[in-house]
Amino acid sequence: MLAGKKILVTGVLTEASIAFATARLAQEAGAEIVLTGFGKGIRLTRRVATRLPTEPDVLEMDVSDPDMVAAVVADLDDRWGKLDGLVHAIGFAPNSAIGGTFMETPWEDVATAMQISTYSFPALGAAFAPLLKASGGGSYVGLDFDATVAWPSYDWMGVAKAGLEAACRYTARELGAQGTRVNLIAAGPLKTMAARQIEGFSQFEDTWDDRAPLGWDITDTEPVGRAVCALLSDWMPGVTGEIIHCDGGVHAMGV
Known part of the structure; x- marks a missing residue:
C-alpha cells in the first residue's frame, strides 16, 4: 500500500506509542521512513528504532526551534x-x-501547550510543504483526541486539540493547491507515554468500556496506526481537512 513512499514520522518514544505502530505498519507496507526525536527523549527514539522491521535513521528535531526544523x-x-x-x-x-x-x-x-501541540502542526506543514509538493502533493497526518467536548483532567490539552482541529482545516486550505492532503486521526484513549501525564486516565477507560459499540482495547495501537497508514496511502485522494475517528465508535454514541 505504501510501496516506495518516503515518510517522516515524529513522536516515536516507546513501542506503546501510536507513532511506533504507524512506523512499523508503514515499513511493512513498503515505505522507507525516518524518525525524529529531540533532547533527552532522542535516546528513547533511537533505542525503539532498533525494534522496527528495518532500523531507520533518527534525526533531531525540536518543533519549537525553526533552525532544527530547517535542518x-x-x-x-x-x-x-x-x-x-x-x-x-x-x-x-x-x-x-x-x-x-x-x-x-x-x-x-x-502558551507552551499551544505552541507544541497546536502551532507546530501548521508550522511543520509550511516547513515541509516544498518536499511534499515535490512528491506530487503527499499526505500530512496528525494525531488528535476528540475536542468537541470537555474531558475530565484533559484541561488545556483539550483546548490545544480544539486548536489543532481548526489548524488542520486551515492547513488543508493552504496546502490544497499543491495537492497535499491534510487530515487528523482522532484516536480513542491508549496507554501511551502521553496518557501517563493525565491524572484520572481510568475515567477514559471506563467511558470507552461502556460506550464503544466496536469495543476498545487501550493497549492496542495498531487500529490507529492502520488508519494513519490509510491516509498516507494513495487510496484516499479526495479526503482533506478531515477528522477521522478511530475510537471504536464512541464519538457517535449518545448516553
Whole structure:
C-alpha cells in the first residue's frame, strides 16, 4: 500500500506509542521512513528504532526551534528530494495545564501547550510543504483526541486539540493547491507515554468500556496506526481537512 513512499514520522518514544505502530505498519507496507526525536527523549527514539522491521535513521528535531526544523528539511531534501508523507504525533502540556487545575494554569504554561501541540502542526506543514509538493502533493497526518467536548483532567490539552482541529482545516486550505492532503486521526484513549501525564486516565477507560459499540482495547495501537497508514496511502485522494475517528465508535454514541 505504501510501496516506495518516503515518510517522516515524529513522536516515536516507546513501542506503546501510536507513532511506533504507524512506523512499523508503514515499513511493512513498503515505505522507507525516518524518525525524529529531540533532547533527552532522542535516546528513547533511537533505542525503539532498533525494534522496527528495518532500523531507520533518527534525526533531531525540536518543533519549537525553526533552525532544527530547517535542518531536517535540508537532510530529507538531500536524502530523498521529496516527501510522500509526514506524521505529526506531537503534543505536550506542562503539569499545571492538565490534571484538574484548568482555572489556575498560568499563561506561560498554556502558551507552551499551544505552541507544541497546536502551532507546530501548521508550522511543520509550511516547513515541509516544498518536499511534499515535490512528491506530487503527499499526505500530512496528525494525531488528535476528540475536542468537541470537555474531558475530565484533559484541561488545556483539550483546548490545544480544539486548536489543532481548526489548524488542520486551515492547513488543508493552504496546502490544497499543491495537492497535499491534510487530515487528523482522532484516536480513542491508549496507554501511551502521553496518557501517563493525565491524572484520572481510568475515567477514559471506563467511558470507552461502556460506550464503544466496536469495543476498545487501550493497549492496542495498531487500529490507529492502520488508519494513519490509510491516509498516507494513495487510496484516499479526495479526503482533506478531515477528522477521522478511530475510537471504536464512541464519538457517535449518545448516553
